[in-house]
Amino acid sequence: MKYASVSVKFPVELDTEIERFLDETGIYTNKSEFIKEACRSHLRDLNDDTAITALRLEQLLAQAEQSRQSDSDIDAELAALGRKSMRTTSNRPSKRHGKRRPSRCTGLTR
Numbered sequence: 001m002k003y004a005s006v007s008v009k010f011p012v013e014l015d016t017e018i019e020r021f022l023d024e025t026g027i028y029t030n031k032s033e034f035i036k037e038a039c040r041s042h043l044r045d046l047n048d049d050t051a052i053t054a055l056r057l058e059q060l061l062a063q064a065e066q067s068r069q070s071d072s073d074i075d076a077e078l079a080a081l082g083r084k085s086m087r088t089t090s091n092r093p094s095k096r097h098g099k100r101r102p103s104r105c106t107g108l109t110r
Helices: 012-025 031-047 050-066 071-089
Strands: none
Touching: 012 031, 050 071
C-alpha cells in the first residue's frame, strides 16, 4: 500500500491529550496509527450520515446540469448513491478485525 505524507498542526492541548491517551492505554503503538484510525472512524461516521448522502446527491445533480455527462453515467452514479444509502440505513453489525480499538477518539471534535 502506498502512503501519502500529511502534515497536520494540532493545538498543544490536543497533542498532549493524544500523547496521554497513548501512554495510558497502549492501544495504539504510535500517534500516526491513532490519527489514521481516527480519520477512518470519522469517515465511516460521515459516510453513514444521510445528510452527507443527500449532499452528495445534490452535488451530483448540480454537476450533471453543467456537464455533458451522459444520462447513463448519471444514472449509474445515482444508483451507486442509492445503494450506499440503503446500506447505511440497515442495522448490520460492524465488522472489525484484529485489535479492539475505541469507536470514538477523545479530544477530536468535528
